[in-house]
Amino acid sequence: MTTKRHQDGTTLFLISMVAPVAGQTMMLLFMIAERRWMFIGLIVPGLIGCLASALGAIAARRRTGRTTGRSEPATGTAMASDSGDAALQARCAGYAMPLERLLGLRQCDASGLWRVIARRWDQATHMRTGGMRGSPTAFHEIPVGVGPDGRPVTVDLPRSGPHALVAGTTGSGKSVLLQSWCLGLALRFPPTMVNFVFLDFKGGAAFQTLHRLPHTVGFVSDLSLDHAVRALRAIEMELKRRERLVAEHHATDVDGLPSPPPRLIVVIDEFHALRQQLPDYMAQLVSLASLGRSLGMHLIACTQNPMGQVGNDMKANIGLNICLRVRDSLQSSELLGTADAAAISPGHPGVGYIHDGESRTIFRCAPPRSADALTMGCDRAARFLGQPDVEPLFSPPLPKCVPSTDGERPVADHVGRHDGHGVDALAPVPFGLMDSGVRTLPLELPLHLGNIAIIGATGRGKTSALRVIGERLRSRPGLEITRIVKTPEGYRRHSVVSPARPAMPSDAPPPAPRRIWMVDDAEALLDPLCDDALHEDFMEAIGSPRCLVVFALGSSRHLRFPEHCSVRIVFPTGDRTVDMMAGIPSTTLSMLGADDASIPGRAVLLMQSKAFPVQCHAPSGPGSGRTGENTS
Missing domain, CATH: 1.20.58 (Methane Monooxygenase Hydroxylase; Chain G, domain 1)
Structure with missing residues (x-):
C-alpha cells in the first residue's frame, strides 16, 4: 500500500x-x-x-x-516530517518518570517533603531579596518532562513566553502537563513570589488538587459562569493596579519595584469553551497577553483545537507553544510549523513538542505520583516558614441569605464621628454584604450621611431591612426613636427612648437625644396631597438636619433625590427601564443575574455617586424568616 x-x-x-x-x-x-x-x-x-x-x-x-x-508525505497526511521523529517519540514514550523523581524528591517521605520544599523556598527568597532578580536562567527553568535521552526538559515561561498555548486532544495528557508544570513552579517558589489563578472549563476536574496550593488566589469552573466573570474582572483590575504601581515608581517593569508583587500565572483549561461561553470578556485576556510581560502576569491557555480559537492579537504575544497529540496535521502546523504532533500514537499519552520560536524539543511530561502529597507538603512548608496567607483575587458572588449577626459590636468599638462625648450613636450599622464586582465585603450602612430610603415591592425584604436597622439602633444610648406604622385607620406613632449615655463629668451639660424616625410604607406620607395628621410632622422631620429618617417605600414615585434622602437601598424589579428610573446605573444592572430580582434581601446600595449590589441581613428574633415582609 x-x-x-x-x-x-x-x-x-x-x-x-x-x-x-x-x-x-x-x-x-x-x-x-x-x-x-x-x-x-x-x-x-x-x-x-x-x-x-x-x-x-x-x-x-x-x-x-x-x-x-x-x-x-502527501499534503494533509498525519505523518512525521522525518523517520527519526517516530523513533524519538517511541523513545520518549518509554520514559515513565514521575515528577517527584524528576525534581529530586523521590526519597522524601511525607514528613521530609515539606522540609525540602521549605529549603528551596528559602533559597528562592534569598536570591530575590539579595538583589538577584536577574538570577541565572537555570533558576527559572522548571522541569516538566524528559527527552528521548532521558534528560530533563525544562520550560522558562518568563523568558520563552511570557505566555504559553498548550494544545492536545482528549487523552493526550494536557491536564497532567498542567499539573506537573504548576507543581514544579509551586515547589520552586513560595507564595510570596508566585500565585495562581485557575479557570477550569471542563467541570473543575483538572485543578481539583492544585487549587488547594497555598499559592492559589482564585479557582473557578464553568459550573458557575457568574464566578468566572468575576475572575476575569479581577484579572483586569489586577492588571491596572500593577500598571499604577509601575507608573508611580517610574519603573520599567514590576521587577524594578522596591517590593515586587508575586508573579501571577493565569491557567485556563479548555480555552475554547471559555471563548464560546464568555465571548464578551476576551478583551481582559487580550490585555493580559499584551501587557503581562512587564507587569509579572502570565497566561497559560490550554485547548483541544488551536485552530481559530486564539485571535491574532493574542497569538502575537504568545511565544511558547506546546503541542501534544492532535488529530489533524493542520493543528500541529499551527503551533509547531510541522505535522509531527499529528503522528504521535494514541498509546503515547504525554508525548509532545515544545516550540519557543527558536527550537523544537520533543518530550514526555512527568506526571506527579501523588499531587495531594506535594500540595500538602507546600502547605506545611508555608506554615513552617510563616508565609502569610495569600489574599484572594476575587470571591464568589453574593449568597442568597446572610443571617443576622448574634449581636452588634459595642458602641465604643465603632469607628464613627465624635460629638465630644464619646463615639457618635450614629456610627455605621452592620447591614449585610456588599459586592464590589470582584469581591464581597461586609457592609456597614452609614447613618451620618443623612436620610435613608428603602425602595422595593412587597415580598422583597424592605420591611425586614428596616427592622434590621431598628434592631441595631435600639441598644444604642442617647437615641429617641420614633416608629411610624401604617394601619387601616391611618399612620400611628410609637416612640422609644434608648438607654441613657454613660455618666459624664458634673460640669458637662447632658447631651440631647438624637431623633430617629423609622417609617414603613411611607409612600402616602410623601404624597403632597396626603391628608394624614402625621404628614406635616413627617415632612418636617425629613427636612430637618437634626433628625435621621429611615423610611420604606413601595416605589420611588413621590421620592425626590437628594431633597428627601442621601442614601437609597433599591430592590431591583427585573425590569431594566424601571430599575434605571429608580436610580440603578446600567453598569450595576449588568452585574445582576436573572434571578437577583427574586431573591429576598438582594438590593442595590446607592450613595455618594456609587452603586453596589448588596445582600441584606435577615432580621433576628421571632417571625423574622428569610423571605417574608414583617409588618409588625
Whole structure:
C-alpha cells in the first residue's frame, strides 16, 4: 500500500512539473507555424524558466528520496516530517518518570517533603531579596518532562513566553502537563513570589488538587459562569493596579519595584469553551497577553483545537507553544510549523513538542505520583516558614441569605464621628454584604450621611431591612426613636427612648437625644396631597438636619433625590427601564443575574455617586424568616 501511494504521488508530481513545459512548447510550435516571430520572443524565456524549474524540482526530489529512503508525505497526511521523529517519540514514550523523581524528591517521605520544599523556598527568597532578580536562567527553568535521552526538559515561561498555548486532544495528557508544570513552579517558589489563578472549563476536574496550593488566589469552573466573570474582572483590575504601581515608581517593569508583587500565572483549561461561553470578556485576556510581560502576569491557555480559537492579537504575544497529540496535521502546523504532533500514537499519552520560536524539543511530561502529597507538603512548608496567607483575587458572588449577626459590636468599638462625648450613636450599622464586582465585603450602612430610603415591592425584604436597622439602633444610648406604622385607620406613632449615655463629668451639660424616625410604607406620607395628621410632622422631620429618617417605600414615585434622602437601598424589579428610573446605573444592572430580582434581601446600595449590589441581613428574633415582609 505504501509503495502504491508512493508511485501515485510520484506520477502526480511529474505531471505537475511537465504540464507547464508542454503547454509552453505547444504554444511555441503554433507561433512558428503561423510565423508570428515577434511573439516567439515572449514565449521562449517562459519556456526556459518552466523547464529549469521542473528539472530542479525533480532533481531535489530524487536527492531527498536517496537521503531519507522514502518519499515525502502527501499534503494533509498525519505523518512525521522525518523517520527519526517516530523513533524519538517511541523513545520518549518509554520514559515513565514521575515528577517527584524528576525534581529530586523521590526519597522524601511525607514528613521530609515539606522540609525540602521549605529549603528551596528559602533559597528562592534569598536570591530575590539579595538583589538577584536577574538570577541565572537555570533558576527559572522548571522541569516538566524528559527527552528521548532521558534528560530533563525544562520550560522558562518568563523568558520563552511570557505566555504559553498548550494544545492536545482528549487523552493526550494536557491536564497532567498542567499539573506537573504548576507543581514544579509551586515547589520552586513560595507564595510570596508566585500565585495562581485557575479557570477550569471542563467541570473543575483538572485543578481539583492544585487549587488547594497555598499559592492559589482564585479557582473557578464553568459550573458557575457568574464566578468566572468575576475572575476575569479581577484579572483586569489586577492588571491596572500593577500598571499604577509601575507608573508611580517610574519603573520599567514590576521587577524594578522596591517590593515586587508575586508573579501571577493565569491557567485556563479548555480555552475554547471559555471563548464560546464568555465571548464578551476576551478583551481582559487580550490585555493580559499584551501587557503581562512587564507587569509579572502570565497566561497559560490550554485547548483541544488551536485552530481559530486564539485571535491574532493574542497569538502575537504568545511565544511558547506546546503541542501534544492532535488529530489533524493542520493543528500541529499551527503551533509547531510541522505535522509531527499529528503522528504521535494514541498509546503515547504525554508525548509532545515544545516550540519557543527558536527550537523544537520533543518530550514526555512527568506526571506527579501523588499531587495531594506535594500540595500538602507546600502547605506545611508555608506554615513552617510563616508565609502569610495569600489574599484572594476575587470571591464568589453574593449568597442568597446572610443571617443576622448574634449581636452588634459595642458602641465604643465603632469607628464613627465624635460629638465630644464619646463615639457618635450614629456610627455605621452592620447591614449585610456588599459586592464590589470582584469581591464581597461586609457592609456597614452609614447613618451620618443623612436620610435613608428603602425602595422595593412587597415580598422583597424592605420591611425586614428596616427592622434590621431598628434592631441595631435600639441598644444604642442617647437615641429617641420614633416608629411610624401604617394601619387601616391611618399612620400611628410609637416612640422609644434608648438607654441613657454613660455618666459624664458634673460640669458637662447632658447631651440631647438624637431623633430617629423609622417609617414603613411611607409612600402616602410623601404624597403632597396626603391628608394624614402625621404628614406635616413627617415632612418636617425629613427636612430637618437634626433628625435621621429611615423610611420604606413601595416605589420611588413621590421620592425626590437628594431633597428627601442621601442614601437609597433599591430592590431591583427585573425590569431594566424601571430599575434605571429608580436610580440603578446600567453598569450595576449588568452585574445582576436573572434571578437577583427574586431573591429576598438582594438590593442595590446607592450613595455618594456609587452603586453596589448588596445582600441584606435577615432580621433576628421571632417571625423574622428569610423571605417574608414583617409588618409588625
